[in-house]
Amino acid sequence: MTDSAPTATATTAAGATRDDAGGPGPLLAINNLEVIYDEVILVLRGLSMEVATGQIVALLGSNGAGKSTTMKAITGLLPTEHGETTDGTIHLRDTDITHADPAQIVRAGASLVMEGRHVFEHLTVHENLVAGGFTRPAETDDGIAEVYEYFPALEQRRDQAAGYLSGGEQQMLAIGRALMASPTLLMLDEPSLGLAPMLVEEIFAIIQRLNRDLGTTVLLVEQNARQALDIADQGYIMESGRIVLDGSAAELADNPDVKEFYLGMAEAGRKSYRDVKHYKRRKRWL
Amino acid sequence: MVSQFVQLSVIGLANGAIFALAALGFALIYKSTGVINFAQGDFLSVGAYALYAGVATFGLHWSLGMLLAIAVAVVLALLVERLLLRPMIGESSIAVIMVTIGLSSMLQAVLLMLFGNAPRRMPRILPGGSIDLLGATIPVNRLVAIAIAAVVLGLFTVFFQRSRWGVAMRAVADDQPAALTMGISVPRVFAMAWALAGVSAVVGGLLVAELVGVSGTVAEFGLIVFPVVILGGLDSIKGTMVGGAVIGLLVQYTAGYVGGGLQQVIPFVVLVLILLVRPYGLFGEVRIERV
Ligand SMILES: Nc1ncnc2c1ncn2[C@@H]1O[C@H](COP(=O)(O)OP(=O)(O)OP(=O)(O)O)[C@@H](O)[C@H]1O
Ligand SMILES: [Mg+2]
Secondary structure, three states: OOOHHHHHHHHHHHHHHOOOOOOOOOOEEEEEEEEEEOOOEEEEEEEEEEEOOOOEEEEEOOOOOOHHHHHHHHHOOHHHHOEEEEEEEEEEOOEEOOOOOHHHHHHHOEEEEOOOOOOOOOOEHHHHHHHHOOOOHHHHHHHHHHHHHHOHHHHHOOOOEHHHOOHHHHHHHHHHHHHOOOOOEEEEEOOOOOOOHHHHHHHHHHHHHHHHHHOOEEEEEEOOHHHHHHHOOEEEEEEOOEEEEEEEHHHHHHOHHHHHHOOOOOOOOOOOHHHHHHHHHHHHHO | OHHHHHHHHHHHHHHHHHHHHHHHHHHHHHHHHOOOOOOHHHHHHHHHHHHHHHHHHOOOOHHHHHHHHHHHHHHHHHHHHHHHHHHHOOOOHHHHHHHHHHHHHHHHHHHHHHHOOOOEOOOOOOOOOEEEEOOEEEEHHHHHHHHHHHHHHHHHHHHHHHOHHHHHHHHHHHOHHHHHHOOOOHHHHHHHHHHHHHHHHHHHHHHHHHHOOEOHHHHHHHHHHHHHHHHHOOOOHHHHHHHHHHHHHHHHHHHHHHOOOHHHHHHHHHHHHHHHHOOOOOOOOOOOOOO
């Protein structure tokens, strides 16, 4: 984890730039969350995690672990998918947002960049950003100027329909659009999905910059564990709807199990297939 | 020859203006909420009768009559959205269509109850008289009707391009979950779509009252909405304008040059042809496909 030093300084810089940062207690606290879809499918089974102000926190896990469900629970999107939070709490600072509606949560300072980008395809880049600033109409122009500073490529395409942007540009637009609400907590669900490695690096560098310059706290959902841990301060690993491992990003990146199963760095011959199976079983019930 | 053509064209465009306004309300609701509103023609009736009640029954100035009619139509539209259609969110589209068909019958019954079925004489609101245009005698109110429709449709276009709520409504139409994550209130957008459809129905109702008269037949304009929106695309304002104009002209030209009642079926011939060739209409949003 060669990057842990720069991110540590980033955290302090962030604390200094945002006035509501650095208060006591975490920015986001999820406690024992249970989520059910269609009244029977139990997907989150007592998930607990925290995101400290000013940090970048990575939430890792394999397909179907429940990462996106966690994001939808935080942002109040579950009802649109016949899902509901049946137990546990979600707090943003002191505000209980467990059952708040999406608009209240955006206004409280938490914005989500959804998995799969979800740009408004038939709206221009500019209109996408206007829509993103819906909760802060007075700051729309300033916000758009700021987004164009971070993503100059978007400015050149400001009057183009978002559906015709490249995948990377769409991801930048999705992030820029979320920034329009001026979130204290920016959540990104697999921003690297479907992007070429170079673009992934670019996106991650921008996320890091946003965290450093604006003091935006970041909750980053990724399957791309290595790069996520590279820029993160803390990490959580989830399996089948609960957290199975957490720690500083450096610790997680050093953890042999994480290395093997999430970073694809199995040391050849060290483990037999039986051990792997054993691990998988253990992992599930951890 | 030329004079007949000019006459048919102006009358066709004036009727097209009514079609376009009826279709606009339909498209607004469909685009934002996904509801196919079979009661759109009855909203036009409600607009026409409310205006008639204001101006003729209560003797209000036409401007107050318009305000009253707009208030009635907007309140009605909001009630319909809140009480009938919001509970249907997530139900099959057939079920939703059935609800709007039921609503259509209900509105017709209520209007019949309140106003009976004798045609009503509406005091003139638009300027009367006629002018001479290329040898044809053109009633001024037809020209004014065309201008009113053009202005209203233009205002709606500007609203959707420039205003915060207009952009929000298009965002909801494009991607509802994403719009929710922007803090856009989807229920409010739905309500606004219905309210705006109510406003366009009143303007349409004004034109109907002027050009056609106030009677139970107003609701028949509801049927012609379908050829218009199928031609123009179910979700496009520009499409409703062009669709309204094309159907309006086509009906008049057919009546003038072919006759024999063919003008009554020609819109529906167009409807079938378009469905066969271009199911999303001439101006409907093409699905953007990439990545
Ligand atoms: N709307 C839904 N209705 C029913 N089940 C769902 C729904 N959404 C997700 N699930 C189920 O919940 C589980 C967790 O899904 P979720 O999308 O949260 O996983 P994820 O960790 O984001 O996976 P991925 O990495 O593939 O995006 C999966 O088993 C999925 O099938
Ligand atoms: Mg996911």
